[in-house]
Amino acid sequence: MKTRGCVQSLILLAAFMIFAVAGSTPVHGENVNEINYSSSRTIATTSNSYFMISVIKYEPYPVNAGDWFDLWIKVQNMGLNDARDARFELRMDYPFSSNDSLVRDYGLINGINSAYKLDATKDATQVVLKYRVRVADNAPEGESKLRFITNSNSESADTAAGYDIPIEIAKTKTDFNVKLRDITPQEISLVLTNTGDKTAKAIVFEVEPGNVNFLKEAEPLSLGDLNQGDLTVAHVKAIPKQGADAINVRISYTDIAGVRNTVEKTVPIDSSILQNVCTQVPNKDYLRWVFGTVGLLTGVFIMLLTMLILQKRRAAKHHQ
Numbered sequence: 039m040k041t042r043g044c045v046q047s048l049i050l051l052a053a054f055m056i057f058a059v060a061g062s063t064p065v066h067g068e069n070v071n072e073i074n075y076s077s078s079r080t081i082a083t084t085s086n087s088y089f090m091i092s093v094i095k096y097e098p099y100p101v102n103a104g105d106w107f108d109l110w111i112k113v114q115n116m117g118l119n120d121a122r123d124a125r126f127e128l129r130m131d132y133p134f135s136s137n138d139s140l141v142r143d144y145g146l147i148n149g150i151n152s153a154y155k156l157d158a159t160k161d162a163t164q165v166v167l168k169y170r171v172r173v174a175d176n177a178p179e180g181e182s183k184l185r186f187i188t189n190s191n192s193e194s195a196d197t198a199a200g201y202d203i204p205i206e207i208a209k210t211k212t213d214f215n216v217k218l219r220d221i222t223p224q225e226i227s228l229v230l231t232n233t234g235d236k237t238a239k240a241i242v243f244e245v246e247p248g249n250v251n252f253l254k255e256a257e258p259l260s261l262g263d264l265n266q267g268d269l270t271v272a273h274v275k276a277i278p279k280q281g282a283d284a285i286n287v288r289i290s291y292t293d294i295a296g297v298r299n300t301v302e303k304t305v306p307i308d309s310s311i312l313q314n315v316c317t318q319v320p321n322k323d324y325l326r327w328v329f330g331t332v333g334l335l336t337g338v339f340i341m342l343l344t345m346l347i348l349q350k351r352r353a354a355k356h357h358q
């Protein structure tokens with residue numbers, strides 16, 4: 039009977055090992071990095087509770103200095119016995135920091151035998167942890183590591199282990215220069231240049247309404263992609279307001295890590311460009327002269343018409 043029980047346990051363990059490998063197969067998505075940790079233990083040494091880190095994923099990838107990223111870690115009890123007082127800790131130093139609770143207590147995590155008795159799936163033997171981590175503004179480019187510790191107070195547990203988690207840090211953002219090219223009574227033309235060293239994708243360009251009057255309903259301009267050093271011209275159906283000395287613009291784009299970013303710029307207005315453009319609020323005093331002139335001409339017309347009618351009547355009486 040003892041031999042039969044061992045055989046059943048070995049079969050269960052082998053099945054869960056297969057499920058674990060299948061469940062940890064990475065699904066590669068854009069700008070997401072997944073890391074698989076495979077176990078070096080043999081089936082014969084996993085009768086105790088035993089934690090295995092199967093999948094680690096973080097996004098965006100790569101991480102930009104000064105930004106936050108999300109980190110997921112899947113921990114599975116691959117042993118036959120339960121792991122009690124399970125405790126996980128994410129340790130970090132420069133260039134990483136976090137406001138999250140870095141120590142997570144999970145209590146009991148089922149082993150394969152318990153999951154089988156409960157008629158549960160392999161999810162009963164695992165937990166997924168998520169952390170929010172920030173990279174320092176002056177973080178160096180390249181690989182930096184986080185340290186992840188697993189532990190359990192189970193008797194004869196084989197769950198204390200540490201894992202180094204590599205995080206790739208790179209400059210992913212870019213910058214822009216915006217200059218005023220021309221202003222006409224119909225539009226404002228602005229030149230947008232990618233002055234950084236990375237491509238900006240799906241650029242959306244907007245002019246703030248504060249210093250301009252829009253000649254039609256204001257809509258953001260879609261300018262497509264812009265490579266390093268390239269430029270494009272944005273034509274905005276608007277003219278500057280009276281006294282405006284600058285135009286405020288907002289540029290949204292997707293960086294090489296797939297993250298949407300927004301950059302705001304202030305563009306000075308060169309007074310010489312405004313020489314042939316009417317940007318003043320119309321002076322309505324001239325309307326008094328217009329109405330006065332129209333009234334005078336109307337009065338003269340009525341007076342002449344009256345004189346003509348009287349003259350015709352007199353001529354008619356004279357003929358009688």
